[in-house]
Amino acid sequence: MSNRVVIDVDNVDKVFDASGKNSVAALQGIDLTIDEGEFVSLLGPSGCGKSTLLRVMADLTASTSGRIEVNEKSATQARQDRDYGMVFQQPGLFEWRSVLRNVELPLQVAGVAKEQRRQRAQKMLELVHLSDFERHFPWQLSGGMQQRVSIARALTSAPKILLMDEPLGALDEMNREYLQSELLRIWDSTKTTVVFVTHSISEAVFLSSRVVIMSPRPGRVAGVVEVDLPYPRTARTRTSPEFYDKVTEVRTALHAVLAETETV
Amino acid sequence: MSNRVVIDVDNVDKVFDASGKNSVAALQGIDLTIDEGEFVSLLGPSGCGKSTLLRVMADLTASTSGRIEVNEKSATQARQDRDYGMVFQQPGLFEWRSVLRNVELPLQVAGVAKEQRRQRAQKMLELVHLSDFERHFPWQLSGGMQQRVSIARALTSAPKILLMDEPLGALDEMNREYLQSELLRIWDSTKTTVVFVTHSISEAVFLSSRVVIMSPRPGRVAGVVEVDLPYPRTARTRTSPEFYDKVTEVRTALHAVLAETETV
Amino acid sequence: MPVRQWATPFVSALGWFFGVAVVGTALWEGYKAFGQLTGDVFPGTDINLPVSTDDLAMPHTWSIAASLIEPVQRGVDISLGSYLVQQAMVTLQESFAGLLLGTLVGVLLAVVFLWFGAVRQGLMPWVVASQTVPLVAIAPMVVVWGGQLGLPAGITVAAISAYLAFFPIVINMLRGLQSPPTIQVDLMRSIAASNGQSLRMLRFPAALPYLFAGLRVAATASVIGAIVGELSAGTGNGIGRVILNFTYYYSSGPEKLYAAVLVASLAGIVFVQFIHLAEGLLLRRRPRS
Amino acid sequence: APSADLATPGTSTGDGVADHCESGDEVRVVLQWVAQSQFAGYYAAQDQGFYADECLEVTIQEGGVNVVPQQMLSSGNTEFAVSHVTKSMATREEGADLVNIGQIFQRGAYLQVSWADSGLETLSDLEGQKVGSWGFGNDLTLRAAMAGEGMDLEEDTTMVQQPFDMSLLLNRDIDSAQAKTYNEYAQLLEATNPETGELYQPSDFNTINLQDLGYSSLEDGVYARGEWLRDEENQDIATRFLKATFEGWAFCRDHFEECTDIVLDNGSTLGYSHMAWQLNEVNRLIWPSPEGIGAVDEDAWQQTIDIAMQGDVLATEPDAGAYRTDLSEAALEAARENGVDVIGDDYEPEDVELAPGGE
């Protein structure tokens, strides 16, 4: 793993509705550096600002103050250069497009020629094992398959950075574990940098090289846990004592945060 | 824990659309006895018939064959005697009723006088820590709070049996763990018998005295795991080695089922 | 030939229509026979039936049907039926033009409202108010405006029809354009899609089902608009004018008015069914809700 | 030949112009109401080829409720319109440049009809009664006549918007109805008395003739736009149009039955006897025309304007350009040269018997 910094978040604040009397301090003094090829999870209770931080990184929301640098440029520039791939909690596929044309979308927006983008999209569908479904429409797929399509879509323009906001949150536990493994396999084969938002302690531990724990009101980085379990991680990893230990470590850190701020 | 049998499921089959060509054998030869005061979880992959079994017990769906006895009478009689309290995956509150009036509903249906049902509903809201919200409408509450209201509603008529179909499935992990503890506290204070459907291994282990593992196509009882962790179970229980061992045991049993039937 | 799936609503609507025709005829004749029997009062009372059943107020269904094959007027060998269909076609052409115009204006307005929130805030109440203006009242003036601009009367009628049609289009189209969930909007932004791309690739396709819901309402409205417009347009054309003429001649041939009203209703219904057909065809790949 | 043009029903277009013409001038004329004998002269001129002889291709456009000829004329949707003096002068006051170029009807035709058994015999008897009125300017003469009796239509009676038929009076929903001699009055006499099974007779009704009370307003006349008339060529067209129209009316005076048939062939769905009655009554409104058909009698004009001003429809007297007689005089001259009797001194009305339903 190289040490080139891909995302550098420096003392970022975000206040919603700053002037109104319902102002919410969603982020406060966030400092975070993410290196190339890392798999970083943002973990924390609901409302602690995980999504907001991700959206600020992706230039979907402007920060109130502070500085964000992505690949040595501004987040806006990075977005316009199409450095990002994004995956959300819901697949958000366009129901009027076939699976293939959904995956093509980012390339179409970027103006890539038809033949070329088709080939590229087919490759991505192979990667997520959905080649047989390219002519299907989203509603003909199960939720898990749809989410795999949306991952393919995010990867299709070979983004340097993959930003994922609870991409597996809507799936049941069995499907979820299966897709976690898939995700690691894809990450391994594409070598992108991943920032991954989740509520689930075990998910964060299983996937990440680093877990960033956030605390709410205002959203702050409450701690970082390095997860030194070796990759590739498999079904066996989940039953290993080292895994349980990490889970316990993260859980303890998180509960400390919760205790500090008053409970749910 | 007494040994009085509360629910006795005897060789129950359920076939949907039996005559049609899309007939689905949702349940086959289910045998299950649940004793008074037990907390039993039904666990299994999607589509294995957990909800169907619960609904057959609740007399919301008729079984195709077999016999169900609840408190020594038929399920229909039990439903008409209002022996059940039900909680579903979605809170299913009536958006035109205030929180208090939602909780009052079962008593109103039963014809209980206004003053009396009001007092009882207020007590239930206290139990779920929502006394401050009795005049609010459902949309003014978060998902977790709504689910607590629906639990209060299920408890308000002091049912002998609480049937819950993935009541915490829609919540995020933190909220979910919090409500799991709440649920155990309420179970402890009301001494009802609980049948609880879930996808989550750790949830099933944390809550139950017994985990019933089901296998799909057709839905069958594939195994039962006794969870002998002592009550009351707390946040500490989740980090204990015994807990991890039980989780691993259930995971192994479940994976055996999955392997047998082919995966996802 | 197997009926294609997108066509089934259309075919079943036709089936329904004939069902309604049979039941309607039976009720009409039943009521008439009852009234004739009791002398237009409720039996055993002197309370009058709400509608008297003589042949002037309620001609027999068969005389209505028979009038369709009789010549429309002296010395002309075209039947009332084909005359009415001809006239209904004129009205439908005006309605269609009005619907197109209304849809164009409605969609443009919806896009403007989407992009400029202040314009929406300022104009939306007036868009609602526009529909409470009695169309019949302004139609004659619209005709004058059309004449001043040198437009043929048919176009003026279409404009009046468009006035009624654009409203459901704006409302539904705006709702449709705003319907994509945040996730999809964010996705387009994250891949640096331009406003135009976002409109073309996301908002428009997402709005299509809403547009069609609006079109169905707008189609009915456009027929009403065309009929009302014809009352004032002075072209002498269209089923609206025919209804008016036959109203004038009601006492000498009530069945003609009924025939005209029936054909007008049929035209409106068929028109909307064609919208359904187009919808089924265009959205056949979408999930059924 | 039936000339109703079914491609655009409600209109009638000629089949081209006469052989001696180098080319045809296309013009349109809008009527005040649907095809009926009230407009027989125009249909006859079309049918008999009088327009074609003048090298005109005329499209006759039916009117109807809401089709306001003055409006269509001022908006440029037609070259000629048939309208009343009161209505067109009101429109002129609002800025539309409408000019009367030929006053066809020389007399008014307004009746006020009630049941004989109601005892309503004079206008003052109508006080407190339910009185039907068509409105749209057709109420002005009645208003003026009532004002002459010191009454006010709104305040002293209950006014009911009268529809196109006489059902309100026949059903006794109103006490007194407006009627024109040539149309609604006939509708009453075509209706069957349910008690006798016979047609109603004039003796069943009380009629108040507003003209007899001295209130006559100039009704159907031909109008064009002043701005359009400024063009000499258009003046020529107008003259030719008037000439052919005058000939049409003369034809209807002299060929009563043939003319009735022409009207019926042009789309009227009312029966023969009704149309015959109507033509007879309309002929009476025109003939004799002492100054020749189309002339404007200044006294009658002034009385009409007075009625309009009294009815609050006109604020000021129309200016001098409101009517011109030069075109109709030229048309009269040309028609006379053609051997047409444009005065009708020896005109004798027919005797028309109404059949049930006007058949």
Next chain:
Amino acid sequence: MTAIDSSSARSSLVSPSWLLHNVLPVIVAPVVILTLWQALVRGFQVDSFVLPAPTDIAGALVEEIGTILSASTVTVRAVLLGLASGVSGGVTVALLLARFRSLSAPILTVAVIVNCAPIVALAPIFNNWLGTASIASKAGVAAIMVFFPVLVNTTRGLLNVSALHLEVMESLAASPRQVTLWVRLPNALPYLFNGVKLGTTLSVIAVIVSEYFGGPADALGVYIAQMAALPRYAEAWAGILVSAALGLALFGLVNLLERYLMPWNATTGSGG
């Protein structure tokens, strides 16, 4: 855990920025439109028979307000009667359909189809049936025009109840009457109101069209038509203005009623 605070939503109703974004444009738009209109008419010397100036219309409104208002009462009476009978008829039939559910699909289909017919065409027939001079013929057309959207919407509301809600009631062994009273009716209210809102504009159109085909002479529809034909356009426009105001007022009234009857919709029931 946070509750979405209702008071905050309400208190923001009077914040300056809310006024700026929601109220200002509503006031600015008509000022701009009327100014442009006035300038256009005066600047280009548009004849009043084409388009009268707003100031002329205002003048006519002041002068004629008595006549117009008394004409309005005649029209409004028919509109209200039509609206009331259309709504009650629609709701009654909808309740019957919810009770006899097997009938609901065919009848609803028919209703949807009939609703596509231009019902204004019935005006002359209703005059003939119910009496030209009577209010019944005007209100009748309005009632029919209101009836269908109300029926279709309300039935959908009564039937489109959430399966979950029904299951909750079933698990409580609730009687059919209880289900209707506590689930179907409240569920149908927003649907009903959508139908009624459509009905308000429809009923005004229906009555004014019917008035064209004959009826009391002192009605708003007749007033406007007469003025337009005479032509006194300023007066006609004054009448049009009042009738649009009536339509809007009726619409607003229904919105208010909706808020009152559905307090749980406090922020979502914006209507329109």
